[in-house]
Amino acid sequence: MSLLKPFSKLPGLNTANILLVENEEQFQQKLADTVVLQEKNVNVNVRLARSLPLPMENEESRPRIDLVVFIIHLTSELSFQSAETSLKYLDPGYFQGKVCFLVTSARNVSVPPERLVSVRKLAASLHCPLLCAEDQTTEGVTTAAHRLLAILKVAAGLVPMATGLYLSTLTRCTVPSDIDQQNFE
């Protein structure tokens, strides 16, 4: 099993690398463009993938990935399943503050609420933060990029006195015990 390992390569100077994993390959492109434009002080590299494992051919040229973001579109069950299967190809070292879940269409009425509940449970069990993003407007994309950059800089070790593990204990997703009995009336 070719696991993606967090510390097997040397970090670059003033560089942060983020990997966006999305089954539909739509939102990741917009997000990548915005992220690269927004950050002026740090050199940000974005890698885009559809699912893990990543191809072996790029193993040499790939830099050390500081943050892996799984983009899940709640409108599609396949999106969630693809993210779940990709999780197996991550080294456990990533789950200490270097993985983040990003969901879209959380406010959409036609989305079954059970799906968001399963994503929350998954994120909580892995101690990862869960972000909700709005992918249809530019403001939504900009906001999502801004939040991802904040987490990325900590995960890459570029923020003094903060590490990814420390941040994740504050931002990790929690699931209230009565979530299965929730009903919106």
Added chain:
Amino acid sequence: MDDSTNRILQRLIRRIPSQMFQTMLGKWAHLSREDLHSLDFTQPKWVLTEHLLAHCEEKGLTVKHITELEMIYIIENPNQGMWHGFQLLDAEEDAPSIELTQFKEQFKANLTELIRHVSIKIKKHTDEAIWIRVAWGDNFTKPNHLKPTYVVHHLQTPYVFVTGLTSKHKPLLNQALVLATRYGSMKDAHLSGRNLTAIRDLLMRQYQQVFPTKHPKPLQEKNPVPRNPNIEKEQAENTENRLQMACEAFGDGTLPQLQKAVYKLETKFRDNSNKTLTGREEPFRGVVEFASTNLLESLRHCVSSGMASTPVTPLLSSITQKGRNYFVITDKGV
């Protein structure tokens, strides 16, 4: 001009949308330049109808002339109603050398022999297509001009496109066409759609096709977007492969606009979790229908975005490879 003629003219005018009205009338031979200018096209349609009725009365125009206007309208706007494709088979020796006048004479002679009261109009369009309008009557009634059949045929090709044909008149039209084009028989091509240009392009392979190559290079984009050096795709090769396979199966660029693909299943039910239905001798009949405003575009996107698995299943690629959109699937094959 009698009542029925008036009605036909009124129906026709109602059918033509107001924006096209002036251009259509301009092309009609029975309305002179001065008359056309004297009509005020800013008036509502019913006023124009009155003027036109009066004009036709004056000139003594008959149904024949009015149907010319209808034909002009349909030739300009063929993408309405349901068109069906047919293929001519077993060409005789002189089939490739049939030319227009010969075809016209033969067709008219054959059809009037088969059915006494029938009104035929044949016109050759600028793009080498022959348009035939047939209004059917029977041995006792005059031809019904409210439900005509239109036939489009390109000479020297074995394809015929028909709209508005009832099953009663189908064998008659078949026989007349087969004799006039010097072929042995005509069969249903199982291709139908609202858009005549689309089914014609699909049957005659006039869309942009992509052929499999030994050394595939990625399809060049028309306006390559300048790539940001900081953004890199990990699985770019996979994406390119999928796009290549999608375009090989369905074509590149603008695709012919098909609305439906229907698969009629006559296969045995096979699912081990359902004991009541599996193992029966009779086939489990079902119909699977794919519908979209532009079906080929949707299927190509499904394949290139990875929603449908590659290599493309022959069930889907036969739509373009065989040029049909109605399939019957039995256990032995398609």
